[in-house]
Amino acid sequence: MSEVFLLKRKKLDSLKKMRDSFSGKEEIMECPKCREKMARQVLAMKKFICPECGHYYAVSARERIELICDTDSFREMDAGLKTRNPIKFPGYRKKLELMRNRTGLEDAVVTGIGKIEGEKVAIGVLDSSFLMGSMGTVVGERITRLAETARRKKLPLVIFSASGGARMQEGLFSLMQMAKTAAAVETFKNTGGLFISVLTNPTTGGVSASFASLGDIMIAEPEALICFAGPRVIQQTIGQELPEGFQRAEFLLEHGMLDMVVKRQDMKSILAKIIRIHSGGKSVK
Numbered sequence: 023m024s025e026v027f028l029l030k031r032k033k034l035d036s037l038k039k040m041r042d043s044f045s046g047k048e049e050i051m052e053c054p055k056c057r058e059k060m061a062r063q064v065l066a067m068k069k070f071i072c073p074e075c076g077h078y079y080a081v082s083a084r085e086r087i088e089l090i091c092d093t094d095s096f097r098e099m100d101a102g103l104k105t106r107n108p109i110k111f112p113g114y115r116k117k118l119e120l121m122r123n124r125t126g127l128e129d130a131v132v133t134g135i136g137k138i139e140g141e142k143v144a145i146g147v148l149d150s151s152f153l154m155g156s157m158g159t160v161v162g163e164r165i166t167r168l169a170e171t172a173r174r175k176k177l178p179l180v181i182f183s184a185s186g187g188a189r190m191q192e193g194l195f196s197l198m199q200m201a202k203t204a205a206a207v208e209t210f211k212n213t214g215g216l217f218i219s220v221l222t223n224p225t226t227g228g229v230s231a232s233f234a235s236l237g238d239i240m241i242a243e244p245e246a247l248i249c250f251a252g253p254r255v256i257q258q259t260i261g262q263e264l265p266e267g268f269q270r271a272e273f274l275l276e277h278g279m280l281d282m283v284v285k286r287q288d289m290k291s292i293l294a295k296i297i298r299i300h301s302g303g304k305s306v307k
């Protein structure tokens with residue numbers, strides 16, 4: 023997508039927001055935990071953390087990029103990639119159209135090059151509001167190309183995951199993306215690249231079982247659900263009560279599956295610090 027087009031869209035978005043706030047049509051969000059109601063714009067200033075109870079709202083890919091990347095530093099890649107509905111899944115095209123209109127995204131991940139506290143990175147962010155952040159051919163291809171770009175340009179790779187897993191509507195083609203993305207990040211790592219994987223709520227299924235679990239550094243947001251099969255499925259299968267906090271970030275940290283659980287408000291500075299340490303510690307503050 024050209025920069026001019028991006029700028030035009032940004033301008034349109036902000037005009038729309040302005041119009042909505044003048045006409046009193048601000049989007050009101052209700053906290054699912056404490057029921058506190060708040061305008062989306064106010065919540066955005068609080069990094070989408072409920073000021074009453076500390077609940078972490080889901081963050082869209084674009085909002086996440088705004089939270090993590092330096093202002094206007096992000097340049098999107100591969101925005102024109104579209105799925106071809108490879109197994110002709112009934113109703114899939116319509117569903118995609120609906121998702122595109124609702125989210126303004128072409129598919130469930132946004133990838134590109136940006137800066138975090140001045141450090142250039144290849145960054146990808148999955149968006150759980152687009153078909154549960156599921157990985158089909160487009161998500162798999164964008165993640166793969168991102169890892170390849172990071173390798174070519176010798177940039178650190180940062181991926182924020184939020185996903186229900188492989189995309190059912192693309193069948194085997196979705197499952198294939200697990201091997202493809204895993205191979206791409208491994209190749210990147212084998213050439214000395216630093217891959218930081220950030221797992222947010224929820225990271226499950228085929229995404230948790232492929233690239234998302236292969237970070238050199240594994241980070242999660244507090245209380246994020248991270249698993250292959252969900253707790254309900256496991257409980258029904260083994261017929262046993264599961265321990266408190268099972269498959270949540272803190273539980274996984276305790277059991278050695280994660281390196282860090284990082285609060286949303288600290289994420290940007292922690293990422294920047296890790297990147298600086300790995301570039302030889304030259305510019306550690």
Ligand SMILES: [Zn+2]
Nearest residue numbers: 053056072075
């Ligand atoms: Zn709340």
